[in-house]
Amino acid sequence: MKNEGIGQTWMLDKSSPIPVYYQLARLIEKEIIAGRLKPGESLPPEYETADHFGISRMTVRRAYSELIAAGMVFSERGKGTFVAKPKLEDVEFELDDFDDATPTPKSEKGKQVKLLSAKIVRADEKLASKLAVEINTRCLHFKMLITIDNTPLAYENKYIVFTKQSPILEQELKDPSLSNLASIGGHHILTTGKRVFRASIVTEEEAVLLKVNRQTPVFLVEQTVYDNEKKPIGWGKSIYRGDRYRLTTYTGWSLSDR
Amino acid sequence: MKNEGIGQTWMLDKSSPIPVYYQLARLIEKEIIAGRLKPGESLPPEYETADHFGISRMTVRRAYSELIAAGMVFSERGKGTFVAKPKLEDVEFELDDFDDATPTPKSEKGKQVKLLSAKIVRADEKLASKLAVEINTRCLHFKMLITIDNTPLAYENKYIVFTKQSPILEQELKDPSLSNLASIGGHHILTTGKRVFRASIVTEEEAVLLKVNRQTPVFLVEQTVYDNEKKPIGWGKSIYRGDRYRLTTYTGWSLSDR
């Protein structure tokens, strides 16, 4: 978990108009993105980094703070500062209890992800454009069904760019989130993701899989996962039962509840 | 726009285990929430606050930073630090161009909000529970239709607790967002809001209003706006055409694009 300093050479330009703390933060960000600083590993302690670059500890703290605010690292008093695990799937849906009166959040126990199929496909025009690859490029395709207590809740289709060294390990399919799937194929740490939510109605096929009536409302969720270089490496289209899922957002001020 | 210092008396306890910067931030937050520091007004300059409380300027900066991070204030170099206008409706839907290939965001020009009705109603059981008031409490009820180029896009029902001094001014109904509506009735600055999104299907009534077919998918958006004391003061239920609206979220790391 230890780490041997950041950047062999001086890469901080104190005479630059760009603040030192920002230069340092970006430098560390690059180390993380490049994979030379991996999730779980520790950053050099503040004193050390300050020494190494000949800057004040407060300036180092400012740099670390930026990374903390971005969610890339976290610190623990008395222990150190560590690279965080990227959380791409953190805008999770909640299961809708669907009873307006009782805000009791149902437990997600019994939640299961069933892999319906996993195969290699050739990108058609649409998929090729989503993944920004040539048509006919080979991609991994996963179909999954999410159930709770054997009731189907969601149906997911996920595609990731196929990169030769992609042995599909049973083990890695236990949590087939797009970000985990993408990490199978030697891809780097993921940096960003995008989700688009639409309100829609089940198709025939989906109705059968989800065991719901025709005309059942659903969330249609399109998710793209990007590379370090912001190139798409994964794309997915999921159907969430509108009668079981909801999405909640909070806005506004308040120091108190943060 | 000037302001005469924060807190007449010493309210900072330097011997407390609670950090001074945090005490100060909360103190200023209270001033803002209480309305003694209004949006647009300036906070005392950093030097002055530091002097006033006998603390270092860096500590004041840390406090101000917390408020900036919370979105309550903002600073401008050379000018000062100012109380921000609360933005409650900032998780706006985007108009869906609905053509997957072209990500050209349609302009929202021609967008109009038509007030269908505005009246005083008595809270039924459901509304009473949403607004945390007694059944039969009087509330203002607004029905609105949002159109663009005369095409209906969304239908909104909003309720706010009626507080006697609520002269409904035409002028204030031009932008009938919940937070603006709520400010009509002498309510304080709003602090927080919650939105719940569901996927659903239009009712008969809504289909007529929105001029869409039966079975059209829609977003059902429930919004609650809270008081400084976190008591609900407004509640709304809106229907957004699923074929014209979408919701986008971004997740993950990256210092670069912030």
Add this chain to the structure above:
DNA sequence: CAGTGGTCTAGACCACTAT
């Protein structure tokens, strides 16, 4: 115990804004 991050100080110089 030594090592870490958390807070705080009392200065400093700078860039920007307004007058």
Add this chain to the structure above:
DNA sequence: TAGTGGTCTAGACCACTGA
């Protein structure tokens, strides 16, 4: 020019962690 926020320093003491 005076006033503001933005950055940075070189210390300090503390609370917490782990061996």
